[in-house]
Amino acid sequence: MQSDIEIARACQLKPVQAVAGEAGIGEELLELYGRYKAKVDYLALKDRPMDGRLVLVTAINPTPAGEGKTTVSIGLADALRRAGKRTMLALREPSLGPVFGVKGGAAGGGYAQVVPMEDINLHFTGDLHAITAANNLLAAMVDNHIAQGNALGIDPRRITWKRCMDMNDRQLRQIVDGLGGRTNGMPREDGFDITTASEIMAVLCLSSDIADLKQRLARIVVGRTYADAPVTAGQLRAQGAMAALLRDAMRPNLVQTLEGTPALVHGGPFANIAHGCNSIVATQTALRLADFVVTEAGFGADLGAEKFIDIKCRKAGLKPSCIVLVATVRALKSHGGVAKADLAQENLPALEKGLSNLTRHLHNIRTVWGVEPVVALNRFTSDTDAEIALVREAAARMGAQVALCEVWAKGGEGGLALAEQVVARCERADLSKFAFTYPDDLSLAGKIEAVAKKIYGAQDVSIAPAAAKQLKSFEEGGYGNLPVCIAKTQYSFSDDPKKLGAPEGFTLTIRQARLSAGAGFVVALAGDIMTMPGLPRVPAAENIDVDDAGNITGLF
Numbered sequence: 132m133q134s135d136i137e138i139a140r141a142c143q144l145k146p147v148q149a150v151a152g153e154a155g156i157g158e159e160l161l162e163l164y165g166r167y168k169a170k171v172d173y174l175a176l177k178d179r180p181m182d183g184r185l186v187l188v189t190a191i192n193p194t195p196a197g198e199g200k201t202t203v204s205i206g207l208a209d210a211l212r213r214a215g216k217r218t219m220l221a222l223r224e225p226s227l228g229p230v231f232g233v234k235g236g237a238a239g240g241g242y243a244q245v246v247p248m249e250d251i252n253l254h255f256t257g258d259l260h261a262i263t264a265a266n267n268l269l270a271a272m273v274d275n276h277i278a279q280g281n282a283l284g285i286d287p288r289r290i291t292w293k294r295c296m297d298m299n300d301r302q303l304r305q306i307v308d309g310l311g312g313r314t315n316g317m318p319r320e321d322g323f324d325i326t327t328a329s330e331i332m333a334v335l336c337l338s339s340d341i342a343d344l345k346q347r348l349a350r351i352v353v354g355r356t357y358a359d360a361p362v363t364a365g366q367l368r369a370q371g372a373m374a375a376l377l378r379d380a381m382r383p384n385l386v387q388t389l390e391g392t393p394a395l396v397h398g399g400p401f402a403n404i405a406h407g408c409n410s411i412v413a414t415q416t417a418l419r420l421a422d423f424v425v426t427e428a429g430f431g432a433d434l435g436a437e438k439f440i441d442i443k444c445r446k447a448g449l450k451p452s453c454i455v456l457v458a459t460v461r462a463l464k465s466h467g468g469v470a471k472a473d474l475a476q477e478n479l480p481a482l483e484k485g486l487s488n489l490t491r492h493l494h495n496i497r498t499v500w501g502v503e504p505v506v507a508l509n510r511f512t513s514d515t516d517a518e519i520a521l522v523r524e525a526a527a528r529m530g531a532q533v534a535l536c537e538v539w540a541k542g543g544e545g546g547l548a549l550a551e552q553v554v555a556r557c558e559r560a561d562l563s564k565f566a567f568t569y570p571d572d573l574s575l576a577g578k579i580e581a582v583a584k585k586i587y588g589a590q591d592v593s594i595a596p597a598a599a600k601q602l603k604s605f606e607e608g609g610y611g612n613l614p615v616c617i618a619k620t621q622y623s624f625s626d627d628p629k630k631l632g633a634p635e636g637f638t639l640t641i642r643q644a645r646l647s648a649g650a651g652f653v654v655a656l657a658g659d660i661m662t663m664p665g666l667p668r669v670p671a672a673e674n675i676d677v678d679d680a681g682n683i684t685g686l687f
Contacts, residue, residue, distance in 0.1 A: 206538020210546030301665030402429025
């Protein structure tokens, strides 16, 4: 059996100019990064109407068994194109942290991949490095302002802006810097986030153009003064230089699937600690160029899809015509309590128990957000007819159909049944039924409670005194109308990763709140969420190598 990277290398890629031409993008609108990657001048396309139908791909809560959400997104786009539909993909960029940590690659799998796979996973066009540089420029300007006399009166003990890097490094979560005397700055506690958790990433993904980008950058709050007033990047006059670093990163990246479907891969915030969606610019550009646009949101629908709807759609005026919920029989049995080693054995009682996770997600999609769902069931050879029938019955009770999906093994051909159902849902979609989880004028605590109870199924919400004080301060500062971005474990509807399926009667605990004034949302941290991950016991980096001819191995 060929590995993902071997399959990708065997593909005959089209020159990116040909891919652009198929998408209706003139060569004069491309900035080439080699033969198979290009930046797209999205501003030159802004006058075109956004007539495409938006298809969001999300999933049940992830398990060690795997679900294959990105693979399904890519395979669905290829299948729609095979069915004669003008189709584009809009996906997130991989972070180097997971590439060298757990996943070893994040560009799809099997015969449903975006390529060039090695480039996309390793540096790509440098967007994440530009975000890292802009983040750290702001951090340097904060400390330099203090060292040069501190005219704004910044309290070093209340600086909230961290440095970042695009790598998992637990050693940098909490540090002390500025040691070594006056010439080296003021000693203070500091720390690093992973780049995908930086507010700059969220700002880039939610900005509509350079002017909007600069306004958002200027609003970023970096800390507070001795007089308890907020200090912004605009007060430090940092937004112009930061925008200069991000100028090229604002342009979406054009690549292709193994079957030549055009794909815009741009932006990469995580969904457990950020808002988990690719850039607004990429999605809107794709909607101007294609009849069907397939995009995905990170992790399960309780995180990625909720933030896609309540943050991204709210900001950009987007409405999905259909939501695809990805699942596997194996993952559903995992939610039913089956150990990973036993997932290949038929177990109908465990599957029945685990189906509660699927049905709660379907309930949320239809009842809370008013969008018609389709279940994409990634098929494994160990799946029995009885198990598949049980999934179909559970989905039917929620008003959803199940399409068996074999895009990993067959590419677009393996997604034709899914594509047929998606087209049918889109053609009869009633966008007037689309709804957010909460209104803008609800209090921040009320918005957190709405997500916790409507989406997660929580019985109650406990907001720690420190977090309640922070939320009150944000509202008093004029930020009460912002949406909330709840940071919690991806493995459960609750804030306890061990509570699988569809837990009930639990209390969601919010221990801390953070203001992302530039991005335009308030982050509420539930449970023990790290914004700087660490490497696992055996990191994927141990198996990644490059031979004498320059061929990379170990990315899969």
